[in-house]
Amino acid sequence: MSGDIYAMIMVGGSGTRLWPKSRVDSPKQLMTVGAEKSLLEQAGERAEQLAGPEHTVVITSKRYEQMCRGMLPNVPSENIIGEPFPRDTAAAIGLGAVVIRERDPDAVMAVLPADHLIKPVDRFVDVMWAAADVAKQMGCIVTTGIVPTGPNTAYGYIHRQEEIKRIGDIAAYRLGSFREKPDLDTARAYVESGAYYWNSGIFVWKAAVILEEMRKYMAEHHQAMEKIAAAVGKPDFADVLAAAFDPLTKVSVDYGIMEHCEHVAVMEAIFDWDDVGSWTAVGKHLPRDPDANAVEGDFVQFDSEDCVAMMPEGKLLAFLGLKDIIIVDTPDALFVAHKGHDQEVKRLISELKLRGREDLL
Secondary structure (H helix, E strand, O other): OOOOOEEEEOOOOOOHOOOOOOOOOOOHHHOOOOOOHHHHHHHHHHHHHHOOOOHHOOOOOOOOOHHHHHOOOOOOHHEEEEEOOOOOHHHHHHHHHHHHHOOOOOOOOHHHHHOEEOOOHHHHHHHHHHHHHOOOOOOOOOEEEEEEOOOOOOOOOOEEEEEEEEEEEEEEEEEEEOOOOHHHHHHHHHHOOOEEEEEEEEEEHHHHHEEEEHHHOHHHHHHHHHHHHHHHHOHHHHHHHHHHHOOOOOOOOHHHHHOOOEEEEEEEOOEEEOOOOOHHHHOOOOOOOOOOOOOEEEEEEEEEEEEEEEEEOOOOOEEEEEOEEEEEEEEOOOOEEEEEHHOOOHHHHHHHOOOOOHHHO
């Protein structure tokens, strides 16, 4: 049916802030965080509930293509596409958009990062359908804003303006502007104003509309995507994809397109959301003891509180007199940090690269 909704799952990045569990060959999306299923499997279930497996498209890297097929068995194999080179989210979204547009010129697509924790799923689907209605009726770009639970310097923010539509209990607002990750005082001011959301990175738009915006603001990317579009479903698709992707610069969709668009709506999320972008965030989803220690694995502790730990099976963790400490043990690396430094893991990754320790990345 023309104008159907598609779900595009983005599976990229190695999740360096969750090192040493998240690695280049075993990225964050494969992790189970307080659940039996991985983040990728949960994303697949959300996409299937929203659009169905036939209308789910997965954009990943060549490295993870077979992994995605194994973890998302209901998604048709041809719907899982591996990028030949990592070129950031603008290129990934452009690729998904041309594949979807070639199937249905009027299709609406929801862009879903694979590394989010979202519940309840039925409310998430309600918001996506409401966003699809706004995208269809107004022909605009729609993003999803998360009501902040407190000041957080790890997220970008969205400044909302007046309400433009309400679908049931779901409100859509005119977007004022995107704001970069703020300092703590600015984040506090944003939250206290009540007029700012966290930027979730979840978007809804007509595939043709986002490609038109790409034409206006990212001409080189748009030309590459149209070359790819002409090869969709043809034997030389992989060769054309590689040739088109190779010269592209790495640009995020936020920087390349979203910050320039004139007609953008923001839907207020009415579901719980976490991008589990740090070990402190992971701790919110692990079992907790009476002293608020969040630990996955066997442990014993005294006089310790608010710690986060992940231990391998068969190994006991014993700790005394600790507060706000992160401990992550893997077969080849032990990571220990204070919670106040958990956003700085990339410094360690950079040092490992300088030392030539690619075996640990």
